[in-house]
Amino acid sequence: MRILVLGGDGYLGWPTALHLSARGHEVAIADSFVRRNYDFEMGTESLVPIRSLRQRVRTWELASGLHIETFVGDLTEAEFVYSVIGDFAPETIVHFAEQRSAPYSMIDRHHAVYTQTNNVVGTLNLIYAIAELDRSIHLVKLGTMGEYGIPNIDIEEGFIEITHKGRTDVLPYPKQAGSFYHLSKVHDSHNIMFCCKIWGLRATDLNQGVVYGTITDEVALDEALINRFDYDEVFGTVLNRYCVEAAVGMPLTVYGKGGQTRGFLDLRDTVRCIEIAVLNPAGRGEFRVFNQFTEQFTVLQLAEMVQAAGRELGLEVRVEHIPDPRVEAEEHYYNAKHSKLIELGLKPHLLSDSLLDSLMNIALRYRDRIDASKMMPQVNWRNARNARRPGASAEVAASGPQLTAVGANEERTK
């Protein structure tokens, strides 16, 4: 199958492109390298050193004999989108090409507006190009479990049957996103659902949980294929950050009480989920949603698992509760369905098995590259403007005057 991977130079896009190429598909990557630019802006860096996309695809070609075509450009430029789709003529488009950090979107007005326009306009250009060039293309779009928020009822996969005053309908699951980034994905979902209806497009929205890990079979083939691994407060996901903190002897930074429950999955399951969605396309006019995660944990449970794993490696690991920079319930009900991908054949990797293998040892191997000043949160949801100063301590940001000024984390807006 001809598959175009948008954002194919990124944390999830790159291993996905390799995985699909290894499975015999004709793969092309489009990327603007804006993710690499965010690192320059934030003063951050992948824990593991990554090569240029050009070096990556050359290495892949030498290692596997398989060619990956590349296109350099930005989805917010419609001409680029139309020309790539026209040139490569994909049957499936996997769309990772969005700004994907919640803290980045919450820095200030500029970053909020950037995140929403970048993500929404890029996706609008994409669905218009599909509508105008080839309505049979299957769009596989990365959403997020964060679109649902934390309702006090079970989370279904995209839609929920509601019986109300004696009548019943199946409606889009209500959305309560918790950052301007997560909201951008909510906006995308509504836009794409509408286009499936009016233009008969076919789309799969993968509401993904928090991904951990950095290794897949393919990126492990050669050091020049290695994938990025982010641990900083802005782009690092929680488990990656914990492992790095453990590796340098810092306390694990649990936000608030740590009862925040989320869905998680191994990077190796991400690439497999994408493959499953690609091989089992949505029908014409169908907008379907899969919840893409394998296990639920609280962020405190994760910290305790990292603590235990550290002990096995002879590391002394402390857990520290710091003020939650986000506005979110720190203890709550959470039960999200995630059976559609399992039914289509996903065999999950469990965290308990992979924690030592693919996480702790990566953090230890690259320990010398860890910048310990990057872990403490400097973006506080309660501030409309956050100054991210090099070397500013977490205490400054987290105990600022506005931290408790507005609302408490247990409050819910109705």
Next chain:
Amino acid sequence: MRILVLGGDGYLGWPTALHLSARGHEVAIADSFVRRNYDFEMGTESLVPIRSLRQRVRTWELASGLHIETFVGDLTEAEFVYSVIGDFAPETIVHFAEQRSAPYSMIDRHHAVYTQTNNVVGTLNLIYAIAELDRSIHLVKLGTMGEYGIPNIDIEEGFIEITHKGRTDVLPYPKQAGSFYHLSKVHDSHNIMFCCKIWGLRATDLNQGVVYGTITDEVALDEALINRFDYDEVFGTVLNRYCVEAAVGMPLTVYGKGGQTRGFLDLRDTVRCIEIAVLNPAGRGEFRVFNQFTEQFTVLQLAEMVQAAGRELGLEVRVEHIPDPRVEAEEHYYNAKHSKLIELGLKPHLLSDSLLDSLMNIALRYRDRIDASKMMPQVNWRNARNARRPGASAEVAASGPQLTAVGANEERTK
């Protein structure tokens, strides 16, 4: 009270500004005049000739002795937003300043992207300015009943209690908007709800039905105060268009079967609803939603009412069913709650009473200004690109090759 009316030169903004001024509030208007520019782009014009904002406020000052301050600029320019709010220091902001035509948003990619970025970025700039300058400001935001779509269950006011697998929660009402314009309002609603939660902002989202009429007590005071009245296929709302069609002896253009049911309200009720929302502000951190309409009708019922009203005036009025340019169910269940504004004191004007007074006679009075080529739909939802050619007949647009190519109007995407 100090009230800033954004979009105060428009169809709803202008009569609202006058109404609030007449009630003794200190009113300022901000407007970019982009609505007047859409007329140049579309080759359309208000049925009734309207004056410049400068002439309007001067006339109002002479007629009433009341001053309305004006600011000229665009909400997508953050500096403008911050400076207006800083200068005028409003206690309430009424926000009409969005591109508000569904067909305009469906012309092509450019108009879809424009509508969503204009509306979403303008509103983001506004809520950031409130968060940074004065979190006590009450935001009264115009939403639309079109955010809900046409679910097969009763529509509630913003939120719905859902019992699911033995647990219960009150969640945002699911959204199924039917155009990129309506979707832009869905995006706004999600963004504003989030900001009420994290920053303790206070907001009222008025999900308004389709407005008809052009006269209020205040605009009737002087011909230079008169309000715009749109009847063209892009900016004209359905009842206004019917009345104009009747006035020139054209058949009333009912889209499809005409069973499309929507909520409607008189312009005089719009200005009163805004006043009610302003006088009864949301609490700190509260995001509340009022459904702002007074009566439900099918578009065929409206046509029959206009036909009957025409007969009383000696006009022969035919009703014609033309292919529906929109992708929407042409017969469906619809029952939307609208009691919150009534409970706060709204006394609705009923369509049956005002049809002859404030609609048919306006259309007849300005009959010579009617451009009969502007009523037939040229924007077909099924096309990703609609060429709006001067003088193109509706048949060309409505019976184009893609009209029946994708889906049927009775289908619903799940």
